[in-house]
Amino acid sequence: MSSSVEAITVLSSDGDEFKITVSAAKLSKPLNWMLEDVCFSDDCDEVPTIEVNSKTLVKVIEYCEKHAPRANSGASDSDAEELKKWDIEFMKMDVKDILFHILMAANYLHMEGLYDLACQTAADLMKGMTVSQIRKIFHIKNDFSSEEQEQLRRQHPGCSFD
Amino acid sequence: MVVLPEQLIVAILLRLPVKSLLRFKSVCKLWRSLISDPGFGQSHFEMSSSIADKIVHLADSGPRSIDFHSSLDDDSAIVNLNFPITPPPLGANIRGSCRGFVLLDPDYHFFVWNPSTGLHKRVPYFPMSSQFVPFIHGLGYDAADDDYLVALGAYDPHNSDFNSDFQFFSVKANSWKKIEGTHNFPYMNAMDEPRAGLFLNGAIHWLAFRHDTNVELILAFNVTQRKLIDISLPDDFFHSLEFTYLGTLGGYLSLSVLSDDNEVEIWLMKEYGMKSSWTKSMVVSVEIPIGHSFFPLYLTKDGEIMGSDCSDVGNRLVKCNDKGKVLEYREYDYGVDEENAIIYTESLLSLPPDSGEGGGSYHRKRRSRRRRRGPT
Numbered sequence: 001m002s003s004s005v006e007a008i009t010v011l012s013s014d015g016d017e018f019k020i021t022v023s024a025a026k027l028s029k030p031l032n033w034m035l036e037d038v039c040f041s042d043d044c045d046e047v048p049t050i051e052v053n054s055k056t057l058v059k060v061i062e063y064c065e066k067h068a069p070r071a072n073s074g075a076s077d078s079d080a081e082e083l084k085k086w087d088i089e090f091m092k093m094d095v096k097d098i099l100f101h102i103l104m105a106a107n108y109l110h111m112e113g114l115y116d117l118a119c120q121t122a123a124d125l126m127k128g129m130t131v132s133q134i135r136k137i138f139h140i141k142n143d144f145s146s147e148e149q150e151q152l153r154r155q156h157p158g159c160s161f162d
Numbered sequence: 163m164v165v166l167p168e169q170l171i172v173a174i175l176l177r178l179p180v181k182s183l184l185r186f187k188s189v190c191k192l193w194r195s196l197i198s199d200p201g202f203g204q205s206h207f208e209m210s211s212s213i214a215d216k217i218v219h220l221a222d223s224g225p226r227s228i229d230f231h232s233s234l235d236d237d238s239a240i241v242n243l244n245f246p247i248t249p250p251p252l253g254a255n256i257r258g259s260c261r262g263f264v265l266l267d268p269d270y271h272f273f274v275w276n277p278s279t280g281l282h283k284r285v286p287y288f289p290m291s292s293q294f295v296p297f298i299h300g301l302g303y304d305a306a307d308d309d310y311l312v313a314l315g316a317y318d319p320h321n322s323d324f325n326s327d328f329q330f331f332s333v334k335a336n337s338w339k340k341i342e343g344t345h346n347f348p349y350m351n352a353m354d355e356p357r358a359g360l361f362l363n364g365a366i367h368w369l370a371f372r373h374d375t376n377v378e379l380i381l382a383f384n385v386t387q388r389k390l391i392d393i394s395l396p397d398d399f400f401h402s403l404e405f406t407y408l409g410t411l412g413g414y415l416s417l418s419v420l421s422d423d424n425e426v427e428i429w430l431m432k433e434y435g436m437k438s439s440w441t442k443s444m445v446v447s448v449e450i451p452i453g454h455s456f457f458p459l460y461l462t463k464d465g466e467i468m469g470s471d472c473s474d475v476g477n478r479l480v481k482c483n484d485k486g487k488v489l490e491y492r493e494y495d496y497g498v499d500e501e502n503a504i505i506y507t508e509s510l511l512s513l514p515p516d517s518g519e520g521g522g523s524y525h526r527k528r529r530s531r532r533r534r535r536g537p538t
Contacts, residue, residue, distance in 0.1 A: 101164055103170055103173075104167075107169075119173045119176075122177075123174050123178045126182065128182070130185075131185060134186055135189055138166065140190045140192075142190060144191065
Protein backbone atom coordinates (compact mmCIF):
# COMPACT_ATOMS: atom_id res chain seq x y z
CA MET A 1 0.00 0.00 0.00
CA SER A 2 1.29 3.38 -0.89
CA SER A 3 1.49 5.76 2.02
CA SER A 4 0.55 8.67 -0.20
CA VAL A 5 -2.99 7.35 -0.64
CA GLU A 6 -5.44 9.40 1.40
CA ALA A 7 -8.73 8.08 0.16
CA ILE A 8 -9.83 4.77 -1.21
CA THR A 9 -12.66 3.86 -3.51
CA VAL A 10 -15.14 1.15 -2.60
CA LEU A 11 -18.21 -0.24 -4.31
CA SER A 12 -21.57 -0.61 -2.62
CA SER A 13 -23.66 -3.74 -3.13
CA ASP A 14 -25.66 -1.72 -5.66
CA GLY A 15 -22.45 -1.13 -7.64
CA ASP A 16 -22.05 2.57 -6.86
CA GLU A 17 -18.60 3.97 -6.19
CA PHE A 18 -17.83 5.72 -2.92
CA LYS A 19 -14.71 7.45 -1.62
CA ILE A 20 -13.67 7.03 1.95
CA THR A 21 -10.58 8.51 3.53
CA VAL A 22 -7.99 6.11 4.86
CA SER A 23 -8.31 7.45 8.38
CA ALA A 24 -12.09 7.01 8.33
CA ALA A 25 -11.80 3.50 6.94
CA LYS A 26 -9.67 2.59 9.94
CA LEU A 27 -12.83 2.65 12.09
CA SER A 28 -13.80 -0.64 10.52
CA LYS A 29 -11.64 -3.71 11.02
CA PRO A 30 -12.57 -5.37 7.73
CA LEU A 31 -11.93 -2.13 5.84
CA ASN A 32 -8.65 -1.85 7.64
CA TRP A 33 -7.69 -5.36 6.59
CA MET A 34 -8.58 -4.46 3.03
CA LEU A 35 -6.28 -1.45 3.28
CA GLU A 36 -3.46 -3.75 4.28
CA ASP A 37 -4.24 -6.50 1.79
CA VAL A 38 -5.35 -4.71 -1.31
CA CYS A 39 -3.28 -2.41 -3.38
CA PHE A 40 -4.86 0.99 -3.63
CA SER A 41 -2.19 2.75 -5.59
CA ASP A 42 -2.99 4.34 -8.92
CA ASP A 43 -1.74 1.47 -11.01
CA CYS A 44 -4.07 -0.95 -9.22
CA ASP A 45 -7.58 -1.02 -10.56
CA GLU A 46 -9.14 -3.46 -8.12
CA VAL A 47 -12.06 -1.82 -6.30
CA PRO A 48 -13.32 -3.75 -3.27
CA THR A 49 -17.05 -4.26 -2.85
CA ILE A 50 -18.72 -3.62 0.49
CA GLU A 51 -21.87 -5.70 0.96
CA VAL A 52 -23.90 -2.69 2.05
CA ASN A 53 -26.43 -0.88 -0.13
CA SER A 54 -25.70 2.65 -1.32
CA LYS A 55 -28.25 4.40 0.86
CA THR A 56 -26.76 2.80 3.97
CA LEU A 57 -23.16 3.15 2.88
CA VAL A 58 -23.55 6.92 2.50
CA LYS A 59 -24.58 7.11 6.14
CA VAL A 60 -21.88 4.73 7.34
CA ILE A 61 -19.18 6.76 5.56
CA GLU A 62 -20.62 9.98 6.97
CA TYR A 63 -20.33 8.47 10.45
CA CYS A 64 -16.78 7.29 9.84
CA GLU A 65 -15.59 10.64 8.52
CA LYS A 66 -17.10 12.43 11.50
CA HIS A 67 -15.66 10.05 14.07
CA ALA A 68 -12.27 9.47 12.46
CA PRO A 69 -10.39 12.49 13.89
CA ARG A 70 -11.39 11.61 17.42
CA ALA A 71 -10.79 7.89 17.02
CA ASN A 72 -7.33 8.48 15.61
CA SER A 73 -6.05 11.20 17.89
CA GLY A 74 -8.21 11.21 21.00
CA ALA A 75 -10.26 14.25 21.85
CA SER A 76 -11.16 16.65 24.60
CA ASP A 77 -14.33 16.39 26.64
CA SER A 78 -15.95 19.23 24.74
CA ASP A 79 -15.31 17.41 21.47
CA ALA A 80 -16.83 14.27 22.96
CA GLU A 81 -19.87 16.28 24.02
CA GLU A 82 -20.19 17.79 20.55
CA LEU A 83 -19.86 14.36 18.98
CA LYS A 84 -22.59 12.98 21.21
CA LYS A 85 -24.95 15.70 20.02
CA TRP A 86 -23.98 14.98 16.45
CA ASP A 87 -24.72 11.26 16.99
CA ILE A 88 -28.21 12.04 18.24
CA GLU A 89 -28.95 14.18 15.16
CA PHE A 90 -27.36 11.59 12.91
CA MET A 91 -29.56 8.84 14.30
CA LYS A 92 -32.84 10.63 13.60
CA MET A 93 -34.03 8.18 10.97
CA ASP A 94 -36.69 5.62 10.26
CA VAL A 95 -36.19 2.32 12.06
CA LYS A 96 -37.28 -0.05 9.33
CA ASP A 97 -35.99 1.84 6.32
CA ILE A 98 -32.50 2.66 7.41
CA LEU A 99 -31.66 2.12 11.09
CA PHE A 100 -31.78 -1.68 10.86
CA HIS A 101 -29.63 -1.53 7.72
CA ILE A 102 -27.09 0.58 9.56
CA LEU A 103 -27.08 -1.88 12.43
CA MET A 104 -26.44 -4.75 10.04
CA ALA A 105 -23.70 -2.77 8.31
CA ALA A 106 -22.05 -1.86 11.61
CA ASN A 107 -22.13 -5.52 12.58
CA TYR A 108 -20.69 -6.61 9.23
CA LEU A 109 -18.01 -3.92 9.28
CA HIS A 110 -17.13 -4.57 12.96
CA MET A 111 -17.76 -0.97 13.95
CA GLU A 112 -18.35 -1.12 17.66
CA GLY A 113 -19.28 2.52 18.21
CA LEU A 114 -21.84 2.63 15.45
CA TYR A 115 -23.18 -0.80 16.47
CA ASP A 116 -23.82 0.34 20.05
CA LEU A 117 -25.31 3.60 18.86
CA ALA A 118 -27.67 1.87 16.44
CA CYS A 119 -28.76 -0.72 19.04
CA GLN A 120 -29.40 1.94 21.66
CA THR A 121 -31.30 4.15 19.21
CA ALA A 122 -33.49 1.23 18.19
CA ALA A 123 -34.10 0.33 21.84
CA ASP A 124 -35.03 3.92 22.70
CA LEU A 125 -37.48 4.06 19.81
CA MET A 126 -38.99 0.68 20.70
CA LYS A 127 -39.35 0.93 24.44
CA GLY A 128 -42.71 2.68 24.40
CA MET A 129 -44.17 0.69 21.51
CA THR A 130 -47.07 -1.74 21.66
CA VAL A 131 -46.68 -5.39 20.79
CA SER A 132 -48.37 -4.93 17.42
CA GLN A 133 -46.14 -1.98 16.53
CA ILE A 134 -43.12 -4.16 17.28
CA ARG A 135 -44.46 -6.97 15.10
CA LYS A 136 -44.88 -4.51 12.27
CA ILE A 137 -41.35 -3.13 12.27
CA PHE A 138 -39.75 -6.55 12.74
CA HIS A 139 -42.08 -8.29 10.26
CA ILE A 140 -43.12 -10.82 12.87
CA LYS A 141 -46.36 -12.82 12.84
CA ASN A 142 -48.15 -13.53 16.09
CA ASP A 143 -47.57 -17.28 16.37
CA PHE A 144 -49.39 -17.82 19.67
CA SER A 145 -52.56 -19.85 19.23
CA SER A 146 -55.68 -18.38 20.81
CA GLU A 147 -55.53 -21.09 23.50
CA GLU A 148 -51.94 -20.14 24.31
CA GLN A 149 -52.87 -16.47 24.48
CA GLU A 150 -55.76 -17.27 26.80
CA GLN A 151 -53.49 -19.32 29.05
CA LEU A 152 -50.79 -16.62 29.19
CA ARG A 153 -53.40 -13.98 29.96
CA ARG A 154 -54.62 -16.09 32.87
CA GLN A 155 -51.07 -16.53 34.20
CA HIS A 156 -50.10 -12.92 33.67
CA PRO A 157 -53.03 -10.58 34.08
CA GLY A 158 -52.45 -7.43 32.08
CA CYS A 159 -50.46 -9.24 29.42
CA SER A 160 -51.51 -7.98 25.99
CA PHE A 161 -51.05 -9.46 22.55
CA ASP A 162 -51.99 -6.26 20.71
CA MET B 163 -37.60 -5.40 3.78
CA VAL B 164 -34.94 -6.19 6.30
CA VAL B 165 -35.09 -9.15 8.66
CA LEU B 166 -32.62 -8.83 11.49
CA PRO B 167 -30.71 -11.94 12.51
CA GLU B 168 -31.43 -13.24 16.00
CA GLN B 169 -28.07 -12.03 17.32
CA LEU B 170 -28.94 -8.43 16.44
CA ILE B 171 -32.45 -8.71 17.87
CA VAL B 172 -30.87 -9.84 21.15
CA ALA B 173 -28.40 -6.95 21.03
CA ILE B 174 -31.31 -4.50 20.84
CA LEU B 175 -33.40 -6.31 23.46
CA LEU B 176 -30.48 -6.16 25.91
CA ARG B 177 -30.75 -2.37 25.84
CA LEU B 178 -34.47 -2.23 26.64
CA PRO B 179 -35.88 -1.62 30.10
CA VAL B 180 -37.48 -4.51 31.98
CA LYS B 181 -40.96 -3.04 31.62
CA SER B 182 -40.77 -3.11 27.80
CA LEU B 183 -39.21 -6.57 27.75
CA LEU B 184 -42.01 -8.05 29.83
CA ARG B 185 -44.49 -6.58 27.36
CA PHE B 186 -42.54 -7.82 24.33
CA LYS B 187 -42.69 -11.41 25.57
CA SER B 188 -46.06 -11.44 23.79
CA VAL B 189 -44.61 -10.52 20.39
CA CYS B 190 -43.98 -14.12 19.33
CA LYS B 191 -42.70 -17.43 20.64
CA LEU B 192 -39.09 -16.70 19.66
CA TRP B 193 -39.08 -13.39 21.54
CA ARG B 194 -40.73 -15.01 24.55
CA SER B 195 -38.00 -17.64 24.71
CA LEU B 196 -35.19 -15.11 24.10
CA ILE B 197 -36.41 -12.81 26.89
CA SER B 198 -37.15 -15.68 29.31
CA ASP B 199 -33.69 -17.21 28.96
CA PRO B 200 -31.77 -16.96 32.28
CA GLY B 201 -28.58 -16.11 30.39
CA PHE B 202 -30.35 -13.19 28.76
CA GLY B 203 -31.52 -11.97 32.18
CA GLN B 204 -27.93 -12.11 33.41
CA SER B 205 -26.51 -10.24 30.40
CA HIS B 206 -29.30 -7.69 30.61
CA PHE B 207 -28.50 -7.00 34.26
CA GLU B 208 -24.81 -6.55 33.47
CA MET B 209 -25.60 -4.06 30.73
CA SER B 210 -25.90 -0.89 32.73
CA SER B 211 -27.68 1.15 30.05
CA SER B 212 -30.89 -0.78 30.37
CA ILE B 213 -31.28 -1.11 34.11
CA ALA B 214 -33.17 1.28 36.31
CA ASP B 215 -33.40 1.89 40.03
CA LYS B 216 -36.88 2.14 41.48
CA ILE B 217 -38.51 2.19 44.86
CA VAL B 218 -40.62 -0.75 45.92
CA HIS B 219 -43.18 0.40 48.46
CA LEU B 220 -45.57 -1.76 50.45
CA ALA B 221 -48.58 0.50 50.70
CA ASP B 222 -51.88 -0.39 52.39
CA SER B 223 -53.41 -0.96 49.00
CA GLY B 224 -50.66 -3.40 48.05
CA PRO B 225 -47.10 -3.24 46.83
CA ARG B 226 -46.12 -0.87 44.07
CA SER B 227 -43.05 0.39 42.36
CA ILE B 228 -42.22 4.06 42.06
CA ASP B 229 -40.03 5.25 39.21
CA PHE B 230 -38.49 8.32 40.78
CA HIS B 231 -36.36 9.20 37.78
CA SER B 232 -39.40 10.58 35.99
CA SER B 233 -41.48 13.35 37.45
CA LEU B 234 -43.11 12.48 40.75
CA ASP B 235 -46.38 13.86 39.39
CA ASP B 236 -46.37 11.36 36.57
CA ASP B 237 -48.99 8.76 37.48
CA SER B 238 -47.49 6.22 35.11
CA ALA B 239 -44.38 6.25 37.32
CA ILE B 240 -46.33 4.23 39.88
CA VAL B 241 -47.04 0.62 38.98
CA ASN B 242 -48.99 -1.79 41.15
CA LEU B 243 -47.20 -5.05 41.81
CA ASN B 244 -48.41 -8.48 42.80
CA PHE B 245 -47.37 -9.61 46.25
CA PRO B 246 -46.28 -13.29 46.25
CA ILE B 247 -49.38 -14.23 48.22
CA THR B 248 -52.89 -12.83 48.07
CA PRO B 249 -54.16 -10.97 49.88
CA PRO B 250 -50.91 -9.23 50.76
CA PRO B 251 -50.46 -9.46 54.53
CA LEU B 252 -50.68 -6.18 56.39
CA GLY B 253 -47.58 -5.09 58.19
CA ALA B 254 -45.13 -7.01 56.03
CA ASN B 255 -41.66 -5.51 56.16
CA ILE B 256 -38.94 -5.12 53.59
CA ARG B 257 -35.63 -6.50 54.81
CA GLY B 258 -33.27 -6.25 51.90
CA SER B 259 -32.64 -5.66 48.23
CA CYS B 260 -30.13 -7.22 45.89
CA ARG B 261 -29.88 -7.46 42.08
CA GLY B 262 -33.57 -6.93 41.49
CA PHE B 263 -34.70 -9.16 44.34
CA VAL B 264 -36.43 -7.79 47.40
CA LEU B 265 -36.53 -9.60 50.73
CA LEU B 266 -40.03 -9.52 52.20
CA ASP B 267 -40.81 -10.50 55.76
CA PRO B 268 -44.56 -11.00 56.19
CA ASP B 269 -44.31 -12.85 59.52
CA TYR B 270 -41.61 -15.25 60.60
CA HIS B 271 -40.85 -16.26 57.06
CA PHE B 272 -39.32 -14.51 54.08
CA PHE B 273 -40.03 -14.17 50.43
CA VAL B 274 -37.13 -13.58 48.08
CA TRP B 275 -39.12 -11.75 45.45
CA ASN B 276 -38.40 -10.22 42.07
CA PRO B 277 -41.05 -7.49 41.85
CA SER B 278 -40.49 -7.05 38.11
CA THR B 279 -41.19 -10.64 37.10
CA GLY B 280 -43.16 -11.82 40.13
CA LEU B 281 -40.76 -14.72 40.63
CA HIS B 282 -40.42 -15.61 44.32
CA LYS B 283 -39.23 -18.19 46.80
CA ARG B 284 -40.53 -18.70 50.30
CA VAL B 285 -37.87 -19.06 52.99
CA PRO B 286 -39.02 -19.92 56.53
CA TYR B 287 -37.03 -18.55 59.50
CA PHE B 288 -34.67 -21.04 61.08
CA PRO B 289 -36.25 -22.53 64.21
CA MET B 290 -35.58 -20.35 67.23
CA SER B 291 -36.81 -20.05 70.78
CA SER B 292 -39.87 -17.84 71.24
CA GLN B 293 -37.75 -15.66 73.55
CA PHE B 294 -35.61 -14.65 70.61
CA VAL B 295 -36.09 -11.34 68.87
CA PRO B 296 -34.96 -11.24 65.24
CA PHE B 297 -33.07 -8.01 64.63
CA ILE B 298 -30.88 -8.63 61.62
CA HIS B 299 -32.26 -9.55 58.22
CA GLY B 300 -30.79 -9.18 54.80
CA LEU B 301 -30.28 -10.50 51.30
CA GLY B 302 -26.99 -10.81 49.45
CA TYR B 303 -25.47 -12.35 46.35
CA ASP B 304 -22.48 -14.64 46.37
CA ALA B 305 -20.94 -13.97 42.95
CA ALA B 306 -18.33 -16.72 43.33
CA ASP B 307 -20.99 -19.38 43.75
CA ASP B 308 -23.89 -17.68 41.92
CA ASP B 309 -26.01 -18.07 45.04
CA TYR B 310 -28.34 -15.80 47.02
CA LEU B 311 -28.06 -15.74 50.79
CA VAL B 312 -30.67 -14.64 53.28
CA ALA B 313 -29.15 -13.62 56.61
CA LEU B 314 -31.02 -13.70 59.91
CA GLY B 315 -29.78 -12.82 63.37
CA ALA B 316 -31.75 -12.97 66.61
CA TYR B 317 -31.01 -12.58 70.31
CA ASP B 318 -32.75 -13.07 73.62
CA PRO B 319 -33.19 -9.66 75.28
CA HIS B 320 -34.34 -11.24 78.55
CA ASN B 321 -31.19 -13.24 78.99
CA SER B 322 -28.25 -11.57 80.72
CA ASP B 323 -25.80 -13.56 78.59
CA PHE B 324 -27.47 -12.23 75.44
CA ASN B 325 -28.06 -15.64 73.91
CA SER B 326 -28.00 -15.13 70.18
CA ASP B 327 -27.98 -16.90 66.89
CA PHE B 328 -26.95 -15.88 63.39
CA GLN B 329 -27.54 -18.06 60.36
CA PHE B 330 -27.68 -17.70 56.63
CA PHE B 331 -29.94 -19.44 54.15
CA SER B 332 -28.42 -20.51 50.85
CA VAL B 333 -30.98 -20.53 48.04
CA LYS B 334 -28.86 -23.06 46.16
CA ALA B 335 -28.51 -25.45 49.09
CA ASN B 336 -32.05 -24.67 50.26
CA SER B 337 -30.96 -24.76 53.89
CA TRP B 338 -29.83 -22.61 56.83
CA LYS B 339 -26.24 -22.77 58.02
CA LYS B 340 -24.22 -21.28 60.84
CA ILE B 341 -20.91 -19.56 60.20
CA GLU B 342 -18.22 -22.17 60.64
CA GLY B 343 -16.21 -21.90 63.81
CA THR B 344 -18.38 -19.14 65.28
CA HIS B 345 -20.14 -19.80 68.55
CA ASN B 346 -20.49 -16.25 69.61
CA PHE B 347 -22.53 -13.56 67.94
CA PRO B 348 -21.98 -10.59 70.24
CA TYR B 349 -24.27 -8.12 68.49
CA MET B 350 -27.52 -6.38 69.38
CA ASN B 351 -29.77 -3.98 67.59
CA ALA B 352 -28.72 -0.37 67.58
CA MET B 353 -32.25 0.99 67.27
CA ASP B 354 -35.76 0.00 68.29
CA GLU B 355 -37.01 -1.37 65.01
CA PRO B 356 -34.85 -3.53 62.79
CA ARG B 357 -34.02 -2.12 59.39
CA ALA B 358 -33.22 -3.68 56.06
CA GLY B 359 -29.74 -5.05 55.50
CA LEU B 360 -27.89 -3.15 52.81
CA PHE B 361 -26.07 -5.13 50.17
CA LEU B 362 -22.92 -3.53 48.82
CA ASN B 363 -19.52 -4.84 47.81
CA GLY B 364 -20.42 -8.48 48.35
CA ALA B 365 -21.60 -7.93 51.92
CA ILE B 366 -24.81 -7.17 53.79
CA HIS B 367 -24.57 -4.27 56.28
CA TRP B 368 -26.43 -3.24 59.40
CA LEU B 369 -26.04 -0.65 62.12
CA ALA B 370 -25.43 -2.65 65.27
CA PHE B 371 -24.17 -2.58 68.81
CA ARG B 372 -21.46 -4.92 69.99
CA HIS B 373 -22.18 -5.74 73.62
CA ASP B 374 -18.86 -7.39 74.46
CA THR B 375 -16.86 -4.29 73.55
CA ASN B 376 -19.63 -1.73 74.05
CA VAL B 377 -19.19 -0.24 70.60
CA GLU B 378 -21.68 0.96 68.03
CA LEU B 379 -20.62 -0.02 64.54
CA ILE B 380 -21.60 -1.29 61.13
CA LEU B 381 -21.81 -5.05 61.05
CA ALA B 382 -21.05 -6.58 57.66
CA PHE B 383 -21.66 -10.15 56.58
CA ASN B 384 -19.51 -11.01 53.59
CA VAL B 385 -21.67 -13.49 51.68
CA THR B 386 -18.84 -14.94 49.60
CA GLN B 387 -16.40 -15.48 52.45
CA ARG B 388 -19.31 -16.22 54.80
CA LYS B 389 -17.80 -14.22 57.61
CA LEU B 390 -18.69 -11.27 59.80
CA ILE B 391 -16.70 -8.06 59.70
CA ASP B 392 -16.91 -4.99 61.93
CA ILE B 393 -16.77 -1.64 60.16
CA SER B 394 -16.07 1.37 62.33
CA LEU B 395 -18.19 4.48 62.34
CA PRO B 396 -16.37 7.79 61.73
CA ASP B 397 -14.41 9.03 64.76
CA ASP B 398 -16.25 12.32 64.95
CA PHE B 399 -19.69 10.87 64.52
CA PHE B 400 -21.71 11.58 67.64
CA HIS B 401 -25.29 11.05 66.53
CA SER B 402 -27.70 8.52 67.91
CA LEU B 403 -28.03 5.54 65.63
CA GLU B 404 -31.79 5.60 66.16
CA PHE B 405 -31.89 8.65 63.86
CA THR B 406 -29.10 7.53 61.58
CA TYR B 407 -29.78 5.79 58.31
CA LEU B 408 -27.34 3.44 56.74
CA GLY B 409 -27.48 3.60 52.98
CA THR B 410 -25.63 3.07 49.77
CA LEU B 411 -25.65 6.54 48.32
CA GLY B 412 -23.81 7.00 45.03
CA GLY B 413 -22.38 3.49 45.38
CA TYR B 414 -20.73 4.24 48.73
CA LEU B 415 -21.64 3.06 52.17
CA SER B 416 -23.36 6.07 53.67
CA LEU B 417 -24.69 7.40 56.94
CA SER B 418 -27.31 10.10 56.96
CA VAL B 419 -28.62 11.95 59.95
CA LEU B 420 -31.26 14.62 60.29
CA SER B 421 -30.40 17.14 62.98
CA ASP B 422 -32.95 19.14 64.97
CA ASP B 423 -32.61 22.15 62.70
CA ASN B 424 -33.34 20.11 59.55
CA GLU B 425 -29.80 19.76 58.45
CA VAL B 426 -29.14 16.46 56.76
CA GLU B 427 -25.60 15.31 57.26
CA ILE B 428 -24.39 12.73 54.80
CA TRP B 429 -21.23 10.72 55.40
CA LEU B 430 -19.72 8.55 52.70
CA MET B 431 -17.12 5.83 53.11
CA LYS B 432 -15.04 6.65 50.05
CA GLU B 433 -12.85 3.58 50.31
CA TYR B 434 -14.78 0.55 51.38
CA GLY B 435 -13.74 -0.77 54.79
CA MET B 436 -11.26 2.06 55.43
CA LYS B 437 -12.27 3.93 58.52
CA SER B 438 -10.07 6.90 57.61
CA SER B 439 -11.98 7.33 54.35
CA TRP B 440 -15.22 8.39 56.04
CA THR B 441 -16.01 11.83 54.66
CA LYS B 442 -18.69 14.23 55.71
CA SER B 443 -19.57 14.92 52.11
CA MET B 444 -22.75 16.92 52.38
CA VAL B 445 -24.54 19.04 54.90
CA VAL B 446 -27.82 20.05 53.37
CA SER B 447 -30.51 22.19 54.88
CA VAL B 448 -33.59 20.49 53.57
CA GLU B 449 -36.60 22.69 53.07
CA ILE B 450 -39.00 20.68 55.17
CA PRO B 451 -40.90 21.76 58.26
CA ILE B 452 -39.12 21.35 61.59
CA GLY B 453 -40.12 18.18 63.37
CA HIS B 454 -40.54 16.05 60.29
CA SER B 455 -38.46 12.98 59.89
CA PHE B 456 -36.48 12.79 56.68
CA PHE B 457 -34.16 10.21 55.32
CA PRO B 458 -32.40 10.16 51.98
CA LEU B 459 -33.20 7.14 49.84
CA TYR B 460 -31.10 7.91 46.82
CA LEU B 461 -28.52 10.28 45.45
CA THR B 462 -28.79 10.89 41.73
CA LYS B 463 -25.78 11.41 39.49
CA ASP B 464 -26.52 15.13 39.47
CA GLY B 465 -26.39 15.29 43.25
CA GLU B 466 -30.13 15.45 43.73
CA ILE B 467 -31.42 13.86 46.88
CA MET B 468 -34.47 11.67 46.82
CA GLY B 469 -35.86 11.33 50.31
CA SER B 470 -38.83 10.41 52.40
CA ASP B 471 -40.45 13.04 54.59
CA CYS B 472 -42.81 11.61 57.20
CA SER B 473 -44.77 13.51 59.81
CA ASP B 474 -48.15 13.55 61.54
CA VAL B 475 -49.60 15.72 58.80
CA GLY B 476 -48.63 13.48 55.94
CA ASN B 477 -46.06 11.50 54.09
CA ARG B 478 -44.32 12.47 50.95
CA LEU B 479 -41.47 11.66 48.70
CA VAL B 480 -39.27 14.67 48.18
CA LYS B 481 -36.75 15.41 45.50
CA CYS B 482 -34.38 18.20 46.41
CA ASN B 483 -31.20 19.55 44.92
CA ASP B 484 -27.77 19.45 46.54
CA LYS B 485 -28.56 22.71 48.35
CA GLY B 486 -31.66 21.24 49.97
CA LYS B 487 -34.14 23.15 47.85
CA VAL B 488 -37.24 21.04 47.31
CA LEU B 489 -37.68 20.59 43.56
CA GLU B 490 -40.62 18.25 43.63
CA TYR B 491 -42.68 16.27 46.04
CA ARG B 492 -45.60 13.92 46.05
CA GLU B 493 -47.84 13.04 48.94
CA TYR B 494 -48.80 9.49 49.69
CA ASP B 495 -51.58 8.15 51.82
CA TYR B 496 -49.21 5.62 53.26
CA GLY B 497 -45.76 6.61 54.40
CA VAL B 498 -42.63 5.60 52.59
CA ASP B 499 -40.40 4.56 55.44
CA GLU B 500 -37.36 2.41 56.04
CA GLU B 501 -39.44 -0.69 56.80
CA ASN B 502 -41.84 -0.64 53.89
CA ALA B 503 -39.75 0.79 51.09
CA ILE B 504 -36.39 0.12 49.52
CA ILE B 505 -34.50 0.92 46.35
CA TYR B 506 -34.22 -2.00 43.97
CA THR B 507 -32.74 -2.42 40.54
CA GLU B 508 -35.18 -3.77 38.00
CA SER B 509 -33.99 -7.10 36.68
CA LEU B 510 -35.14 -10.20 34.84
CA LEU B 511 -32.86 -12.37 36.95
CA SER B 512 -34.02 -15.74 38.19
CA LEU B 513 -32.89 -17.62 41.28
CA PRO B 514 -30.39 -20.47 40.97
CA PRO B 515 -32.03 -23.87 41.13
CA ASP B 516 -32.12 -25.63 44.47
CA SER B 517 -29.41 -28.29 44.37
CA GLY B 518 -31.39 -30.31 46.89
CA GLU B 519 -28.53 -30.82 49.33
CA GLY B 520 -30.46 -29.23 52.16
CA GLY B 521 -33.31 -31.68 52.02
CA GLY B 522 -36.70 -30.74 53.33
CA SER B 523 -35.95 -30.41 57.00
CA TYR B 524 -37.75 -27.10 57.27
CA HIS B 525 -40.74 -27.96 55.19
CA ARG B 526 -43.89 -27.35 57.08
CA LYS B 527 -45.32 -30.59 58.32
CA ARG B 528 -48.95 -29.71 58.13
CA ARG B 529 -50.08 -32.27 55.67
CA SER B 530 -52.77 -33.61 57.97
CA ARG B 531 -54.29 -30.17 58.28
CA ARG B 532 -54.34 -29.55 54.58
CA ARG B 533 -57.84 -29.27 53.24
CA ARG B 534 -58.79 -32.19 51.13
CA ARG B 535 -59.75 -31.08 47.69
CA GLY B 536 -63.33 -31.97 46.83
CA PRO B 537 -64.43 -33.28 43.46
CA THR B 538 -64.47 -30.61 40.80
